[in-house]
Amino acid sequence: MIKAGIIGATGYAGAELVRILLGHKEVEIKWYGSKSYIDEKYAKVYGNMFQLVEDTCLDDNIEELAKQVDVIFTATPQGFLAGVLTEEILEHTKVVDLSADYRLKDVAVYEKWYKIEHKSPQFIQEAVYGLCEINREKVKKARLVANPGCYTTCSILTAYPLIKEGLIEPGTLIVDAKSGTSGAGRGAKLPNLFCEVNENIKAYGVSTHRHTPEIEEQLSYAAEEPVTINFTPHLVPMNRGILATEYAALKKIKQADGSFLLPTYEQIKGAYDKYYKEEYFIRVLEQGVCPETKWVEGSNFVDIGFQIDARTGRIILMGAIDNLVKGAAGQAVQNMNLLFGFSEQEGLTLVPMFP
Amino acid sequence: MIKAGIIGATGYAGAELVRILLGHKEVEIKWYGSKSYIDEKYAKVYGNMFQLVEDTCLDDNIEELAKQVDVIFTATPQGFLAGVLTEEILEHTKVVDLSADYRLKDVAVYEKWYKIEHKSPQFIQEAVYGLCEINREKVKKARLVANPGCYTTCSILTAYPLIKEGLIEPGTLIVDAKSGTSGAGRGAKLPNLFCEVNENIKAYGVSTHRHTPEIEEQLSYAAEEPVTINFTPHLVPMNRGILATEYAALKKIKQADGSFLLPTYEQIKGAYDKYYKEEYFIRVLEQGVCPETKWVEGSNFVDIGFQIDARTGRIILMGAIDNLVKGAAGQAVQNMNLLFGFSEQEGLTLVPMFP
């Protein structure tokens, strides 16, 4: 039984960590950090936790926390962890950071897209990008895990095998993503009011969303060349779920007779199988089936479907996750499981809830 | 490890049974019965179950099923079980019926409100009304459990202690209930289309809803006198959840000096504590807190709040459940746990999902 602390426990991602960890056999939450609700009962902030969590919210004191727990989850705004992280903290405890502070290896890219100064770039190199299915072995040995963003988890995992296997032209990749509103956090802002979101859909952050360089960096590693993409997020009137619809030109494959043909369904499927066949949390759907966010709600699954369009020579990829689970808290727990040698699925065999 | 079969596994209540039983350590589902989807893969009918359920739907053959399993759940339309149940079936297996066939002790009342003939009234007397918190001991010894309706579970548990303790006038009880749309089932009917339900609220079945006599019968046992109520259900644009708002005149209590006073907050709270203090699944909220259906979503909890209105001499009670869990599949599993001597909470320590 290890001890965990959560900084930012009263945001939606923090609350989802609580929900998941309450069902985890190897972990006990010792610290519910929340700058906004210090000394308030956690169950007052989240009524669903009444009689399940008796603790009171504590200040976001990471130094103190580091001495008390085996792992710290930081579900905090960008810049928070970079501003307080020290070598001493990392000597005492492992850190899984749900913010973007250590996701990008190039600090200049971070500072350009996030428009804040990075206060502890010395830890960037050490940090492991916690996309478990891709970086599993590295995560196991890490002290500091940069938990991927919600859009990025979905966007990368959906395209990864095809880029890795050279089946699509990386430079043609376009990601049109749709997210439920919990991705916007629990801040009391006008655009997130019920009446503004409900019965409405819009794009936002077009060509400027911060998850763009994160997707590009990881896909560049896979492609072994720089990848530049278009990424457009949309706000959907639902609580949870991300659907990424991705478009790319297929690379024609040279045939025995010297001609070039588009990859077949079997070749694409084979690429997915090569990387994901043994992955419990990635479900490549049957031919012709389009993923639906509702099918993964509440679970750590990534559902993937695809369609080859011979008319245009493009492939359409579709990936679906629950943004708060595989896109945040679930993946963070998956990373924790790797860090501590627990079964990777412990606490995460959550059956999707439908309807 | 016992074996279970589900008849009507492709309705919403049946699917919720599957979701819950997949996380239950003592049960294996051996039979996914579905008249509409015979020979189809269950995971085709419910995409969320992809790679979690490999089984194919079977015919609704209860006689065959009874020989193969320890317990049968019937999540079927009214009249189905009454039409097929036999002594032989009950000798082979236990039955938890999620329909209304054995809930009402008076067959005439059943036939009047459901407008169908009851085909096997000989089992009505034996059947135990499976409201676990009230009838726990009887359920343990049963062969046939009549799992309560969704509205009734919520309505009864919210008022039960006050009626039992004589704190309210039973004849003044009015239940104004609001339900998510999954309560209407998965039938393809025009009134349940998205565009008909969304951005809309309406009452339906006013003064004629079939859960009325069920609530009345159970509350009459508690009151030890006949109770007649008004019950009005409403359809709310959400998937899950029932909120029952109940109104009743408080009985004035004779004081030492001969005067009469309304019961105090402490007296009401004391009544709830008397019956529910040890009940894991019933959460009586703190003073002044109104339950929200979202706080119990996906869980087997019943959340209860109340407010005394001294101006009118009435009390307003509010109860919230997830209609598919405590209102159907969760309670059915709770009954199964009692039937087989498992821990009552096994498979049901589901943390409510928020948001």
Place this chain on the structure above:
Amino acid sequence: MIKAGIIGATGYAGAELVRILLGHKEVEIKWYGSKSYIDEKYAKVYGNMFQLVEDTCLDDNIEELAKQVDVIFTATPQGFLAGVLTEEILEHTKVVDLSADYRLKDVAVYEKWYKIEHKSPQFIQEAVYGLCEINREKVKKARLVANPGCYTTCSILTAYPLIKEGLIEPGTLIVDAKSGTSGAGRGAKLPNLFCEVNENIKAYGVSTHRHTPEIEEQLSYAAEEPVTINFTPHLVPMNRGILATEYAALKKIKQADGSFLLPTYEQIKGAYDKYYKEEYFIRVLEQGVCPETKWVEGSNFVDIGFQIDARTGRIILMGAIDNLVKGAAGQAVQNMNLLFGFSEQEGLTLVPMFP
């Protein structure tokens, strides 16, 4: 063509006034008052108004405004108008107040329920309660109209004829009301966030909601005796609409033979017809039909249905309105039409939008 000014034009009720007045042939909006958005283009605050409104928001300066326009709508927080209203303003212009400042005749009741001091009680007596169907003639002669609350409009109109005709026991009246979220306004508050409201229903303000005394006062006039009610509002995950479900004991009617019988359907319907037959905006539905909020969305209609329950001797009344139209801006325009002698329906023949 008269000139109108709106103070509080950037709240939801203010914005609905703009929507309606843009389609009104006799009015021109000259002033878009908004404390929060001074000097911003109105169409920036409400994107739907792009190219329809070119004006810029102005300060909430009612004295200045009074000199420029024929009518002022105040869609402002409680206490605002009471704090600034003067005799001079009323000499220059008519005022339709969408706040509660002049709705209650007893200033003590106002101060008790609203917990603020009333700064200009001298205008309370003069103010006309603008429930057009009840107070039409008084409104025509008014300078200051107190536009009724959303819940109150719906609650009162639904019960009025039965109370007026003595068909129900006023003291038994219980109003269980359900409202869309626009009723909570456009303030950026956590409880109104999409993820908090969506997939959720709850009661709030139980036995303390400020519309209670307003309903009681108006129904007391109708009953010609003091009426005390229970009123419970609920928040529903939809943008617009109020449904009031009301319960009351029917008064038995003495028959020729001395016996007492419940009123019949025809007697109840007759009472509604007596008061509403000529009312364009009130639609008493056909027997057995329950109103749905979607059927009145975007319109100024009040839809009413009822059901007699002979088992309990009670009647269940149901009324539906669009809270932003008949519950706020539409009724305000209806009052303006009366004030200026326009056709009462001018600008308000809005066909409900479905779906």
Place this chain on the structure above:
Amino acid sequence: MIKAGIIGATGYAGAELVRILLGHKEVEIKWYGSKSYIDEKYAKVYGNMFQLVEDTCLDDNIEELAKQVDVIFTATPQGFLAGVLTEEILEHTKVVDLSADYRLKDVAVYEKWYKIEHKSPQFIQEAVYGLCEINREKVKKARLVANPGCYTTCSILTAYPLIKEGLIEPGTLIVDAKSGTSGAGRGAKLPNLFCEVNENIKAYGVSTHRHTPEIEEQLSYAAEEPVTINFTPHLVPMNRGILATEYAALKKIKQADGSFLLPTYEQIKGAYDKYYKEEYFIRVLEQGVCPETKWVEGSNFVDIGFQIDARTGRIILMGAIDNLVKGAAGQAVQNMNLLFGFSEQEGLTLVPMFP
């Protein structure tokens, strides 16, 4: 005052025609055709029309109807009109067809994508594609108008000026579209149930949706070369609205010094202004503003925004409409206005409803 008949008046598009025509000064609806509800009162089928429409539904008899009215709207399934249209009908009346029967000039393309035989190809050549802003003059002289599809209206108008002016590479165009559920019609089908759609998003008809060839044909006329696109529709949990997010490579423009540069914001905006500056129903939003479907709800507007991404050399276009108005009934009325020489905006100055 002309007379109009609607065949298919009880579908969502038909009902929206009724809503709009009730507010049109020059038209009277004489025929509410509905195969499913013959002899039922229209207001029973659509409760919102209570006391607004007193008519009863009639059989879908177009020959009889043609003799009685000046214009027929067919809001019917694909193949219906092609199966019944005759020269005689067109001699008696004008026809605005909301189905796809006469939208595609190449009957082979129609039969391939719709998988039905075209029964009256002799009228295809004569039919005018009723995208008013593009084909205004042709519509004025037509007898038979093929009212464009909802997705197509939005997709085409959003890209048209850039393709016409050669600012984008037509072969790179990708349309990722999102639609509210009313687009799926009022048929009682399982995938359209509230619980299946709510809290969910999915793509469907990927690379096979029937609106694809319609978009391609119209854009090919504009490009003066064959255009092949990717079109992916998505189902969004809302009643109304379509958002089309479109991606295309910008064509570099040769500069005075022989170098090539991407078009500037001003050049793109200039192209939109060239075609749409005088178009009342097309609103090109200010720089940096993304359209939201809620801003056009209930109205005939098309809102367009765009963003140049210099990093990828692509432009992202966004267009929003109300699928039932500009995407169906509103555009049909706009076509009717052109056919009969009414003001093009008559009946269509509907202010978008927010929230």
